[in-house]
Amino acid sequence: MTETATSQKTAASSAPFIRIENVSKSFGSFKAVDSVSLAIKKGEIFALLGGSGCGKTTLLRMLAGFETPTTGKIFIDGQDMTNIPAYERPVNMMFQSYALFPHMSVEKNIAYGLKHEKMTDAQRKDRVREMLDLVQLSQFGHRKPHQISGGQRQRVALARALARAPKLLLLDEPLAALDKKLREHTQFELMNIQHKTGVTFVVVTHDQEEAMILSDRMAVMDKGQVKQVGAPTEVYEYPNSKFVAGFIGSINFAEGKVAAVNGDMAEIDLPSMGGRFTACSIPGLEAGKDITLAIRPEKIAISRENPGTKNAVQGVVNDLGYLGKDSLYKVQLPSGMIVSVNLVNARRVGEYDRLAVWEDKVWLSFEPGSPILLTN
Amino acid sequence: MKQRPTFLITALCFGFAFLYVPILSMIAFSFNNSRLATVWGGFSTKWYGKLLSNDKIIDAAILSLKIALVSATVATILGTMAGITLARFRRFRGRTVLSGLVTAPLIMPEVITGISMLIFFILIATMIEKLTGLRTQRGFTTVTLAHITFSLTFVTTIIQSRLLSADISVEEAALDLGSRPWQVMKDITLPIISPAILSGWLLAFTISLDDVVITNFTTGPGATTLPILIWSKVKLGVTPDINALATITVSIVTIGVIFAGIAMNRAERRRDLDAQMAFRSNQ
Missing domain, CATH: 3.40.50.300 (P-loop containing nucleotide triphosphate hydrolases)
Incomplete structure (x- = not known):
């Protein structure tokens, strides 16, 4: 192809x-x-x-x-x-x-x-x-x-x-x-x-x-x-x-404000996701500007342990869908926002040895290059 | 299959009886030897012989067929044109008037249509006489014109509804492939609606063949169609030769229906085979 x-x-x-x-x-x-x-x-x-x-x-x-x-x-x-x-x-x-x-x-x-x-x-x-x-x-x-x-x-x-x-x-x-x-x-x-x-x-x-x-x-x-x-x-x-x-595709949106721009990185306050996050900046960004952070479900990592990196947030598995080649997690953050996360089922999993099931606490994290910043 | 409710069977028997006993008794009495239409006097085929030697009836039958042929053909041509116009040209001046005029005879009582036609033909005849000095009589032409007028409605409706349910993109595809609008009409539209055209023609033919009311108003002394002749004969009492005539008509219709049934059966079997072929070729 x-x-x-x-x-x-x-x-x-x-x-x-x-x-x-x-x-x-x-x-x-x-x-x-x-x-x-x-x-x-x-x-x-x-x-x-x-x-x-x-x-x-x-x-x-x-x-x-x-x-x-x-x-x-x-x-x-x-x-x-x-x-x-x-x-x-x-x-x-x-x-x-x-x-x-x-x-x-x-x-x-x-x-x-x-x-x-x-x-x-x-x-x-x-x-x-x-x-x-x-x-x-x-x-x-x-x-x-x-x-x-x-x-x-x-x-x-x-x-x-x-x-x-x-x-x-x-x-x-x-x-x-x-x-x-x-x-x-x-x-x-x-x-x-x-x-x-x-x-x-x-x-x-x-x-x-x-x-x-x-x-x-x-x-x-x-x-x-x-x-x-x-x-x-x-x-x-x-x-x-x-x-x-x-x-195009599915995506999570979070509204917030730019806190600071350091070179090609931007610090963004996202109250709905409960904290400050780092993302690759876009031209014309300055502190105090309203911004929407958008991130696709497959670009968010999900784990039981705290990954110890930036851009990590804890939540509870609210819903879980098994689609065969991947699983869709709906994770509720303390603020109430529900984040969709896709996890590729790279190895075979049984009904009882999944990464997480309903009501389990999980950590979500993403790379600074993963989210999309939208100013409009 | 075993226990059929008696009520359903009784209903079925009554249904068939109402439909077919009158026809069967008419056929039986056409072979009656007696002069009286309702008293059995032994078997005979003499009424058929009388019928065939009765020039009046034969002439009337031929005239009816002639009128039906001409009026059905003209009505089909005009009706197809009107149907295509109404279905394919969404907006033009006078569209509402045309569609109203075309469907008017459908809802107008036949007597009214007949009277208005009669008045119209009288007017025309007077005008012709004034202009040319020719005395014209109502007859074949007037009856045919009247039949065209009302069977046009049916043809238009059939063609229009066929076109409205047809996939317009087939015509667009032909246009897209380089055919001008008139070529699209000839290559695609007409072949696709040809079954509708045929059934429109058949309907116009049948309606014309058995019309009494409008024909009665528009015909003249020289032109008696078969339904008019039967009507006037029956006024003097039902005679066995009318039974014979009706039997012949019923036979022709029955044979036609049987042949149509066989043809439809064949077409259906062919469709089944086609579907199987499509399925197999997909494997």
């Missing part, structure tokens, strides 16, 4: 291939997309991530040409797309429902877009064959969509959308209809196919894991606005707002 990911990144050139400039879309008084500007590079997988109603699908439909922006412009490969209808755009879409033509065979579905291309019948046949090979459905060309399984339908939809060699492929919740096992497999297949074809992918998803695995970069959206754009690691480890921090 790392191999594909790095080669994808080298494939992505730095010049913006798709430019979304200040695009807004209103339906009546409802603003579905609110002045969004994005630059997407050639050959990258870009994910639009957000909850339902955040405007991600509307943005995708504007890229496809099914909706026209109320204000703003969209450029693809330097060409203004704002007034170009869907059927003349160098863009193809893979629909969430797959939208296969029920009355046509798999081959005819894939060939449908090619009938508008200037090519001979033989070339057309070759292209269909090539696409069937790409998605490993060579034996299923004559089947109708209802004669193949859900996963195969998804691949037919992908092959059909790629057949015309679009400059941009839009994928609307590409994996939502598949079960978990198939989804994991298909994620990597999608990345492989993207790598082979070099087409720029824009993926809409509400599933953060899907966005993180698939994408080179992603945009987190809320209420029609883009909240943060960046590589998955950047968005996960360095969220720029409470919303993004809370939307």
Whole structure:
């Protein structure tokens, strides 16, 4: 996976291939997309991530040409797309429902877009064959969509959308209809196919894991606005707002005040966690400033003994969930705040030899580099 | 399976009796030798012979079929267009008026529709006479026009509801793949709604074939459809040749229903096989 990911990144050139400039879309008084500007590079997988109603699908439909922006412009490969209808755009879409033509065979579905291309019948046949090979459905060309399984339908939809060699492929919740096992497999297949074809992918998803695995970069959206754009690691480890921090993964928040800044370290008073903590500072921090400390559950260590380091605090196990590969502890601090902690079950544990169970006293601690400081 | 409640069986028997005893007795009396429709006088097929040699009835049947064919076809074309417009074009000037006008005949009493049509046709006829001096008579054309008007409603409703329940992204996909709107209509929309178009046509055909009320208002002296003919004959008492005619009709319908049943059964078995195939290919 790392191999594909790095080669994808080298494939992505730095010049913006798709430019979304200040695009807004209103339906009546409802603003579905609110002045969004994005630059997407050639050959990258870009994910639009957000909850339902955040405007991600509307943005995708504007890229496809099914909706026209109320204000703003969209450029693809330097060409203004704002007034170009869907059927003349160098863009193809893979629909969430797959939208296969029920009355046509798999081959005819894939060939449908090619009938508008200037090519001979033989070339057309070759292209269909090539696409069937790409998605490993060579034996299923004559089947109708209802004669193949859900996963195969998804691949037919992908092959059909790629057949015309679009400059941009839009994928609307590409994996939502598949079960978990198939989804994991298909994620990597999608990345492989993207790598082979070099087409720029824009993926809409509400599933953060899907966005993180698939994408080179992603945009987190809320209420029609883009909240943060960046590589998955950047968005996960360095969220720029409470919303993004809370939307991606789970996280503990504690409100407090900066007590002092010593070089690249900051001392922070967190009454809800009962004391003073040390964290790596961020630019523009000064004593007396209100601040939110956010820390992810897997970045907190849990132990029975006092670790004797900075940033340690004692609490009582309030709740405990066993998830197989890890366990989730909910630890209540003396102040009443409940902190979530993830503990990887690195060795096999029995029912009675766990680190701690309900009502046990435990110590929580974290490195100064682990928490995220948010000033807004 | 052993103990079936007697009440349910009795109810079932009564149900079937109410449905089929009248039809069966009608069929039986069509083979009656007696002139009287309700007194058994021995077996005979003479009424069928009489029926076939009765030109009036044959002519009426042909006229009915002609009207049904033309009106169903025209209503299907217009109704499909109206249905697509109402389902796929959300906002345009006069949308409310169109949807109201299209569904109006559905709730209007047939007598009212009939009378208004009659007045309308009389008006038109007077105008034509004034303008060209030609005297026109009500007949095939007026009846067909009237039938188109009310069967249009049914076709539109069928097409509209079929399109509203269909996945619109299939049409968007075709647009996305480079087809212009009219090509999408031809390649995707029409094939997908073709079963609805067919059932709309069949419904329009049947409605036209057995309509009495509106036909009665809009027809003229020269044009008597089969239902009108039967209606006027029955006014003078039920005769066995009407029974024979009804028996023939029932037979045709029964055969049609049986064939449709067989076809549906086959389609269902094919679907089962397809589902199995999809499941196997997934392994």
